[in-house]
Amino acid sequence: MIHFRKTFMELNVSVKEKxxxxxxxxxxxxxxxxxxLNGIFTVIILIGIFALLFSTAIPTFxxxxxxxxxxxxxxxxxxxxxxxxxxxxxxxSTFMVTLGALAIAIPIGIGAAAYLSxxxxxxxxxxxxxxxxxxxxxxxxxxxxxGIVIVGPFLAKVFGLxxxxxxxxxxxxxxxxxxxxxxxxxxxxxxxxxxxYDQASLALGASKWQTVVRVKIPAALSGIIAxxxxxxxxxxxxxxxxxxxxxxxxxxxxxxxxPVRTLTSTIAIELGEVAYNTTHYYALFAVGxxxxxxxxxxxxxxxxxxxxxxxxxx
Amino acid sequence: MVDSIVDIKTTTKADKxxxxxxxxxxxxxxxxxxxVQALKNIQxxxxxxxxxxxxxxxxxGKSTFLRCFNRMNDTINGIRxxxxxxxxxRNIFDKTLDVVDLRRExxxxxxxxxxxxxxxxxxxxxxxxxxxxxxxxxxxxxxxYSLRGAALWDEVKDRLNKSAFxxxxxxxxxLCIARALAVEPEVLLLDEPASALDPIATAKVEExxxxxxKKYTILIVTHNMQQAARVSDYTAFFMMGELKEYDVTxxxxxxxxxxxxxxxxxxRFG
Numbered sequence: 075m076i077h078f079r080k081t082f083m084e085l086n087v088s089v090k091e092k093x094x095x096x097x098x099x100x101x102x103x104x105x106x107x108x109x110x111l112n113g114i115f116t117v118i119i120l121i122g123i124f125a126l127l128f129s130t131a132i133p134t135f136x137x138x139x140x141x142x143x144x145x146x147x148x149x150x151x152x153x154x155x156x157x158x159x160x161x162x163x164x165x166x167s168t169f170m171v172t173l174g175a176l177a178i179a180i181p182i183g184i185g186a187a188a189y190l191s192x193x194x195x196x197x198x199x200x201x202x203x204x205x206x207x208x209x210x211x212x213x214x215x216x217x218x219x220x221g222i223v224i225v226g227p228f229l230a231k232v233f234g235l236x237x238x239x240x241x242x243x244x245x246x247x248x249x250x251x252x253x254x255x256x257x258x259x260x261x262x263x264x265x266x267x268x269x270x271y272d273q274a275s276l277a278l279g280a281s282k283w284q285t286v287v288r289v290k291i292p293a294a295l296s297g298i299i300a301x302x303x304x305x306x307x308x309x310x311x312x313x314x315x316x317x318x319x320x321x322x323x324x325x326x327x328x329x330x331x332x333p334v335r336t337l338t339s340t341i342a343i344e345l346g347e348v349a350y351n352t353t354h355y356y357a358l359f360a361v362g363x364x365x366x367x368x369x370x371x372x373x374x375x376x377x378x379x380x381x382x383x384x385x386x387x388x
Numbered sequence: 389m390v391d392s393i394v395d396i397k398t399t400t401k402a403d404k405x406x407x408x409x410x411x412x413x414x415x416x417x418x419x420x421x422x423x424v425q426a427l428k429n430i431q432x433x434x435x436x437x438x439x440x441x442x443x444x445x446x447x448x449g450k451s452t453f454l455r456c457f458n459r460m461n462d463t464i465n466g467i468r469x470x471x472x473x474x475x476x477x478r479n480i481f482d483k484t485l486d487v488v489d490l491r492r493e494x495x496x497x498x499x500x501x502x503x504x505x506x507x508x509x510x511x512x513x514x515x516x517x518x519x520x521x522x523x524x525x526x527x528x529x530x531x532x533y534s535l536r537g538a539a540l541w542d543e544v545k546d547r548l549n550k551s552a553f554x555x556x557x558x559x560x561x562x563l564c565i566a567r568a569l570a571v572e573p574e575v576l577l578l579d580e581p582a583s584a585l586d587p588i589a590t591a592k593v594e595e596x597x598x599x600x601x602k603k604y605t606i607l608i609v610t611h612n613m614q615q616a617a618r619v620s621d622y623t624a625f626f627m628m629g630e631l632k633e634y635d636v637t638x639x640x641x642x643x644x645x646x647x648x649x650x651x652x653x654x655x656r657f658g
Contacts, residue, residue, distance in 0.1 A: 270502035274564070277458060278515040278571060279492035288518065293505050 124366070131360035134159070137353045143360065149324045149340070151354040159357050161364060163326045167241065167334035168368075170327055171316055174245025175252055175309045180302050182249070183256030187298075188286050190257070191264035203261065210254035218318030221247045226319065233331055239321035242330040247315045252305030259304065263297020264290055303376035310369055313338040337365045411436040411605045412457070412575065417471035419452060419629075421464070426452045428629045430471070434622075439597060439606045441620030441637060443613065445657070448626040450609045454577050457607065458494040459487050475575065492519070495568030495604075499580040501560035503552035503567070508535075508544050511552045511563055515571035530570055538566035539596050558589025565596065576600065578608040582615065594619050613653055617641050625649045 096104075134143065138159045146160015186206070190199050225246055226238030267290050275285040291298065313336075321333025322343065335343075341358050348355045412434040419427035426449045434440050442450045455461045456473060459480065472479050480490055492515075503511050512531045521527060531548075535541040540562045544555070552563055561581055568576060578597070582590040597606060597619045610616050616623055616637065623640040625633045633640060633649045644650045651657055 268502070270498060270500060271504060273460065273463075273498060274502045274504065274567070275514070275518075276463065277460060277491055277496040277498075278518065278567065279488050279490075280515075280518045281488055284518045288514070289504055 127359055127363050127366060130356060131363040132356075134353060134356040134360040138357065143357070144364075147326060151344070151348075151357060157353070159353075161337070161361060163324060164335055164337045164340050164361070165364075167320070167327050168310065168336040168338070170241045170330065170334060171244040171248060171320065171336055172306060172309045174241060174330060175248035176302065176306055178245060178249035179252045179256055179305055179309075183253050183301070183305070184260055184291065184298060186253075186257045187260035187264055187301075188291070190261045192282065192286050192290065203258070206254050206257050208254075209250075210258075212251075214251065214312060214314040215318070217247050217251055218315040221315065221319030229331075235331060237321070239319055239333060240331050241320060241327060241334040244316045244320040244334065244336075245330070247319050248309040248312055251312060251315065252309050255308060256301045256305040259301035260294070260298045263294035263301065266297070267293045299376060299379055303372060306372060307369055310372065311338065311365070313342050317342055337361050337368075341365075408436040408438065410434065411475065413472075413474040413477075415472045415474070417456070417473060418469060419449070419456065419461070420468040421452075422466045426629050427456075430631050432624065432631060432634055434605060434607070436605050437601055437603070438621040439601050439608060439619055441616035441623040442607060442609045442626060443611075443616050443623060443652070444626035444632075445652070446611075449629040450626045451579055453626065454579055454607055454609050455496075457575065457577055458491045458496050460491075460496065462487060492571050493573055494575045494577060495571065495573035496577040497561070497564050497568055497579065497581050499583055501557060501564050501584070503555075503560050503563050506552060507549045508552050508555070508563060509548040512566050512570050515567060519571065534566040534570040535563075537569045537600070538562045539592060539599070540566055556589070558585045558592060561585060561589070561593060562596065565593075565600075569600075574604065576604045576606045578606065580609055580611060583611060590615070613641075613655070625652060627652070 143159050143161060145162060146158060147162050148158040148160045149163055150158040190203055190206075194202065221243050222239070225243050229235065229238035229240065229243055231238075264286075271289050271293055272285055275289045276282075280288070316336050317339035320335065320339070322335045322339055323333040324335045324340065327334040341361055344354070345358050348358060410433050412432075414430050414432040414434075417427060417430040418425060430453065442454060444450045452461065456469070457475075457480070461467050461469075469481065473481065475490075475493070478485070504514060506514070509531055512534050513527050516527050516530060532541060532545075535544060540559060543559060544563075547554070552560065555563060561584075565576075565581070582593045585593065594615065597608065600606060601621075608616075608620060610619075620637045622634065623637040624631055625640060625644075625646075627648060633644055633646045635644070640649060641653055644653065
């Protein structure tokens with residue numbers, strides 16, 4: 075014991091002899107403050123964005139009443155007769171395109187994730203999973219381009235339309251964009267379900283299909299919901315693709331086969347041409363604020379679902 | 389290797405020798421993981437409604453052997469087997485046999501309790517539901533019957549809808565036994581079912597095994613020599629993938645034929 079202490083002290087001395095520029099306590103403090111600064115910086119930027127959005131959006135309501143803004147059925151800020159600032163058509167458009175995208179992406183995404191985690195051989199998984207993840211890296215403008223030259227004409231032909239730039243087109247493209255996220259995260263969730271659950275299920279005489287549907291997917295549900303919510307977040311906020319592929323008529327959408335204009339594409343189209351500090355300019359910020367609140371609510375709901383689920387199953 | 393098939397009739401001692409009919413026959417059974425031979429020419433007859441304890445040092449192949457009876461090894465890549473295992477005279481490796489049917493007849497309880505992240509009721513009902521049973525009354529009856537069978541009913545009857553994870557380790561393991569019983573298997577495979585339990589919970593599980601023997605044919609792998617001595621009628625001693633000795637439990641523990649068996653059961657190695 076004494077011997078040990080002695081060697082330790084010798085060691086300590088030799089370390090000290092090296093003459094550090096700063097003592098370790100000071101180093102720790104510096105690192106601590108660097109990280110703290112980073113954290114504060116992120117929070118400040120977030121608050122800054124919200125404050126800017128909020129303060130620029132507020133002047134809208136000097137001229138437009140809040141009810142007319144949130145419940146108005148017409149958006150026509152450049153009318154010579156009477157300017158209209160109703161965002162309902164854009165809200166409906168956004169929800170149509172997003173929900174359509176989820177309706178396509180969720181079943182395909184979970185199916186693909188289950189295939190990768192439970193059916194595919196390790197070799198196939200090693201190749202397919204990175205490829206799926208690469209899909210997330212395709213620029214949205216390229217996807218929008220594909221929407222115009224491939225999906226659009228295809229939809230026009232199938233449904234006998236004049237052109238195929240409509241809500242369905244946007245949904246299909248957004249589904250393609252949300253799929254990598256949904257597949258990748260769902261697959262992670264399914265793969266992290268303990269092997270012992272599979273074994274127990276199989277040993278009871280369950281088929282592979284029953285095991286996946288009745289045991290693995292429920293056990294991985296929190297991860298799968300998170301995956302779908304992340305996919306939804308991407309779909310709601312996506313701008314370029316829907317701008318290119320959905321026809322962008324600022325009127326109340328009539329069906330999935332009609333043109334729509336989402337909140338995001340409205341901002342993208344109009345903000346470049348609007349006169350600075352006009353009501354129209356402010357109103358676009360108000361639209362941005364609405365978008366911000368929607369994504370906030372989506373995240374909040376998914377968070378609550380996750381927590382409730384965890385409480386039941388832990 | 390000495391011939392290890394027990395000739396029941398020549399066993400002079402009357403202790404616990406069963407005259408039940410033979411339920412399972414293992415004939416010239418070899419098992420390989422890729423190129424490694426894990427089981428070597430196993431021969432074994434198991435009688436109905438008896439408990440067979442399978443003992444041996446770690447890595448001797450006893451768990452692999454147990455997992456052959458419900459073909460759970462099939463989920464592992466690169467395995468191969470030769471020979472025959474017959475249950476009620478039918479080869480379980482027969483091409484025409486559906487492995488799903490086999491697993492309904494041969495229930496299994498694992499070393500580590502592995503309830504599903506579902507309620508207690510749903511855990512037991514799972515095996516019934518996957519078999520397409522929809523009659524809720526029947527399911528409820530069978531759940532109670534199975535939980536009673538696993539000596540767990542009185543402890544959980546007021547909280548059937550609570551998560552199975554709220555149970556203690558011993559209760560979870562008995563829940564897994566109840567879950568296996570619910571599909572009415574004929575053979576039960578227990579893979580060190582008490583190794584993760586405290587002595588009181590272990591005693592309960594052992595008591596349960598005694599009770600279950602009346603209805604099922606039971607194979608139990610155990611590391612615990614006393615446990616093998618307490619619960620099993622017959623004991624099989626495995627070593628390096630070979631069945632070194634298989635006899636009435638009492639004989640294995642008091643008067644084994646093989647020197648190596650004696651060394652193992654007396655704790656000289658292991």
